[in-house]
Amino acid sequence: MNYTTGKIKVRYNETDQMGIVHHSNYLKFFEFARIEWLEKLKMPYLEIERNKIILPVVNCELKFLKPLVFGDSFKVKVHCSKKPTSSIEFSYDIFNSRGEKTTEGRTLLAFLNSDTMKPLRCPKIISDLF
Amino acid sequence: MNYTTGKIKVRYNETDQMGIVHHSNYLKFFEFARIEWLEKLKMPYLEIERNKIILPVVNCELKFLKPLVFGDSFKVKVHCSKKPTSSIEFSYDIFNSRGEKTTEGRTLLAFLNSDTMKPLRCPKIISDLF
Amino acid sequence: MNYTTGKIKVRYNETDQMGIVHHSNYLKFFEFARIEWLEKLKMPYLEIERNKIILPVVNCELKFLKPLVFGDSFKVKVHCSKKPTSSIEFSYDIFNSRGEKTTEGRTLLAFLNSDTMKPLRCPKIISDLF
Amino acid sequence: MNYTTGKIKVRYNETDQMGIVHHSNYLKFFEFARIEWLEKLKMPYLEIERNKIILPVVNCELKFLKPLVFGDSFKVKVHCSKKPTSSIEFSYDIFNSRGEKTTEGRTLLAFLNSDTMKPLRCPKIISDLF
Numbered sequence: 236m237n238y239t240t241g242k243i244k245v246r247y248n249e250t251d252q253m254g255i256v257h258h259s260n261y262l263k264f265f266e267f268a269r270i271e272w273l274e275k276l277k278m279p280y281l282e283i284e285r286n287k288i289i290l291p292v293v294n295c296e297l298k299f300l301k302p303l304v305f306g307d308s309f310k311v312k313v314h315c316s317k318k319p320t321s322s323i324e325f326s327y328d329i330f331n332s333r334g335e336k337t338t339e340g341r342t343l344l345a346f347l348n349s350d351t352m353k354p355l356r357c358p359k360i361i362s363d364l365f
Numbered sequence: 366m367n368y369t370t371g372k373i374k375v376r377y378n379e380t381d382q383m384g385i386v387h388h389s390n391y392l393k394f395f396e397f398a399r400i401e402w403l404e405k406l407k408m409p410y411l412e413i414e415r416n417k418i419i420l421p422v423v424n425c426e427l428k429f430l431k432p433l434v435f436g437d438s439f440k441v442k443v444h445c446s447k448k449p450t451s452s453i454e455f456s457y458d459i460f461n462s463r464g465e466k467t468t469e470g471r472t473l474l475a476f477l478n479s480d481t482m483k484p485l486r487c488p489k490i491i492s493d494l495f
Numbered sequence: 496m497n498y499t500t501g502k503i504k505v506r507y508n509e510t511d512q513m514g515i516v517h518h519s520n521y522l523k524f525f526e527f528a529r530i531e532w533l534e535k536l537k538m539p540y541l542e543i544e545r546n547k548i549i550l551p552v553v554n555c556e557l558k559f560l561k562p563l564v565f566g567d568s569f570k571v572k573v574h575c576s577k578k579p580t581s582s583i584e585f586s587y588d589i590f591n592s593r594g595e596k597t598t599e600g601r602t603l604l605a606f607l608n609s610d611t612m613k614p615l616r617c618p619k620i621i622s623d624l625f
Numbered sequence: 626m627n628y629t630t631g632k633i634k635v636r637y638n639e640t641d642q643m644g645i646v647h648h649s650n651y652l653k654f655f656e657f658a659r660i661e662w663l664e665k666l667k668m669p670y671l672e673i674e675r676n677k678i679i680l681p682v683v684n685c686e687l688k689f690l691k692p693l694v695f696g697d698s699f700k701v702k703v704h705c706s707k708k709p710t711s712s713i714e715f716s717y718d719i720f721n722s723r724g725e726k727t728t729e730g731r732t733l734l735a736f737l738n739s740d741t742m743k744p745l746r747c748p749k750i751i752s753d754l755f
Contacts, residue, residue, distance in 0.1 A: 244527075244531070246523060246526070246527050247381060247382075247526050247527070247530055247540070248381060248387050248389060248522075248523045248526060250381050250382040251377060251378060251380050251381065251382070252377075252380040252381070252382060252383075252384045252435060252674075253382075253679050253681060253739075254382045255681065257378050258652055258681070258682040258685065259378060259649045259650070259652040259653050259656075260649070262508075262648055262649040262652070263506060263508045263649050266506070266507050266508060266649075267504075267506050267507070270507055271504070279566070280507070280565070280566075281565065281566045284642075289643050291643060291645065291648070291689065291692065292648040292689060293688070293689050294687070294688050294689065295648065295686070295687050296685070296686045296687075297684070297685050297686075298683070298684050299681065299682060299683050299684065302681065305382060305540070305541065306539070306540075306541045349643075374657075374661070376653060376656070376657050377656050377657070377660055377670070378652075378653045378656060382544075383549050383551060383609075385551065388522055388551070388552040388555065389519045389520070389522040389523050390519070392518060392519040392522070392638075393519050393636060393638045396636070396637050396638060397634075397636050397637070400637055401634075409696070410637070410695070410696075411695065411696045414512075419513050421513060421515065421518070421559065421562065422518040422559060423558070423559050424557070424558050424559065425518065425556070425557050426555070426556045426557075427554070427555050427556075428553070428554050429551065429552060429553050429554065432551065435670070435671065436669070436670075436671045479513075507641060507642075508641060508647050508649060510641050510642040511637060511638060511640050511641065511642065512637075512640040512641070512642060512643075512644045512695060513642075514642045517638050519638060565642060
């Protein structure tokens with residue numbers, strides 16, 4: 236089960252003086268993709284937060300195969316790599332407009348109660364989606 | 366009445382492919398300076414937010430005289446340009462390590478109740494500071 | 496003469512702990528809009544930079560009427576407010592998905608030679624566009 | 626061999642609506658720390674770039690133990706975890722003002738010629754430092 240975003244253009248402000256997209260931006264692209272996916276699955280992130288659940292990233296990994304540069308557009312493919320428990324793992328691949336894979340990544344997010352900041356089991360409404 | 370920050374180094378990620386600090390970062394430098402100032406005045410921003418007051422920027426202006434580049438460090442001089450009412454105005458000057466003024470700016474912030482998002486008069490504890 | 500971007504979704508990372516889009520991001524939205532416009536006019540920004548011309552922002556102004564929040568999408572309407580000379584001025588309006596104007600802005604950009612960092616007159620290929 | 630930065634304050638703009646520092650910022654903190662270290666070792670990054678060498682991140686990993694929040698300050702401890710070859714690996718630990726470790730990370734950077742974007746062996750002036 237997976238989801239691919241529409242085409243996203245590199246923004247000028249995402250570049251650095253090396254002339255490539257600064258590596259910190261890819262975590263934002265991953266976040267954008269998983270949130271858009273949850274939305275398509277009728278589980279908008281705002282709804283999750285309204286239920287006093289937050290999903291901070293507790294662990295992540297990125298591998299840069301090719302840089303994205305200004306002028307490029309890209310798509311993010313995201314999939315849920317494991318059955319959610321008290322955390323949920325997403326894996327990502329980014330492809331540039333020539334279809335080349337530029338980036339791979341993985342993020343592990345914890346389910347926390349936003350009032351107490353205590354861990355939660357994955358709510359059924361979410362585990363049922365995957 | 367005014368305050369000048371300590372020396373701040375340009376961070377690599379703040380540059381763009383033109384090789385200068387991206388203009389959006391200066392609003393972050395201004396924010397850093399006014400928050401540090403409030404802290405020195407024993408009015409930490411966290412304390413303000415705990416009193417259900419938020420201070421969103423409603424208006425701002427920036428003038429770039431010289432670029433800041435990676436390798437530079439700079440100081441931000443901030444002063445309160447008008448008596449606070451339902452809003453508070455700060456003015457800023459940024460100086461690079463050679464003492465040259467690089468940037469001028471102005472931000473107007475409104476006092477809002479964070480629950481209702483309604484405007485407030487400047488709380489006495491804050492107006493007394495200026 | 497003006498251009499309106501497609502619908503852009505607020506990204507989670509663009510929010511701050513006030514629960515609204517941090518004001519520094521709007522300068523990025525403006526930049527995105529003017530670059531996309533130049534592209535539609537067959538004057539891609541990369542082409543401009545290849546001609547050793549850069550366009551740093553020298554002056555800008557923003558007015559926040561309503562906050563954008565996570566969950567919102569928005570469009571940026573941009574127009575060229577004056578005949579370009581050695582600088583070019585763009586004005587912007589941002590509208591949320593309910594069609595409400597949330598933000599107004601203006602940026603003045605200078606034409607510089609990227610080798611010498613000296614001012615240039617607006618190249619004919621650009622002034623002809625407007 | 627290692628280096629610890631001075632105390633760095635969390636900036637308001639680094640928070641997100643969860644009320645914690647957005648995870649993408651930690652890659653910026655790591656970058657700041659390794660660049661400051663190279664500077665202390667008399668190998669400023671600008672000097673490296675002037676020699677037509679760039680050091681893009683090709684791989685990274687982050688582990689979040691505790692969130693940093695607005696109001697916190699922190700230090701980054703960085704060390705070079707392996708003998709540099711055609712790449713250089715740095716490891717990082719972030720500690721909050723109570724001395725608690727909040728974050729661990731690792732970044733692998735490649736040495737590239739900035740003209741050709743081809744891999745290089747670690748220049749002797751750099752390998753001699755470690």
